[in-house]
Amino acid sequence: AQLRGDILARLQQPLPAAAAEPAPAPMHRPAELLPRALHPYFGRTWKALRWRWVAPGVHLVRAAAGSGDTLVMLKIAPGKSIPLHSHHGSELTQILQGAYDDELGHFGPGDMADLDSDIEHRPITSPGVPCVCVAALDGPLQFRGWLARKMQPMVGL
Numbered sequence: 001a002q003l004r005g006d007i008l009a010r011l012q013q014p015l016p017a018a019a020a021e022p023a024p025a026p027m028h029r030p031a032e033l034l035p036r037a038l039h040p041y042f043g044r045t046w047k048a049l050r051w052r053w054v055a056p057g058v059h060l061v062r063a064a065a066g067s068g069d070t071l072v073m074l075k076i077a078p079g080k081s082i083p084l085h086s087h088h089g090s091e092l093t094q095i096l097q098g099a100y101d102d103e104l105g106h107f108g109p110g111d112m113a114d115l116d117s118d119i120e121h122r123p124i125t126s127p128g129v130p131c132v133c134v135a136a137l138d139g140p141l142q143f144r145g146w147l148a149r150k151m152q153p154m155v156g157l
Helices: 002-012 036-042 146-155
Strands: 052-055 058-066 069-076 085-087 091-097 100-102 105-107 112-115 131-137 141-143
Touching: 036 058, 036 069
Parallel strands: none
Antiparallel strands: 052 058, 058 069, 069 131, 085 141, 091 112, 091 131, 100 105
16 A cells, blocks of 8 residues: 555656656657656666566566565566456556556556456557556455466466
8 A cells, every 4th residue: 555655646746847848859768767766666777677477478577565565567468468357455557668458448658547446357458569567556466267366376466
């Protein structure tokens, strides 16, 4: 719950006047850098990440664990789906790259999904590039299918 609260608090902070204006083209963040808000959790660059295989086309980096809270970055290959699931607690997810569709709609770069135990969904990534997202969870996922439930302890989500 604290990770979710921290992320929501950061999202509500006003941008400094200079940051609210679009930067000129040469000043854009280099593609290898992660957003600054993620540096304390994942480091500065994509290159520094150590992706762990979870399932075919699905990789994960765990940034924080403890007191039931989990912060992860997921990289899911184009056209892959995550098994149908709901949530024990809440999940706050932001898309960094790529996109996915689920029962709630289409989510692309910059979009946030705020999910709780009342929502059951099956995200399916869009064609093109892998979908990379950051998710703060304050409880484990609740999978409906038996195979996903059997694999869940190995994945730790």
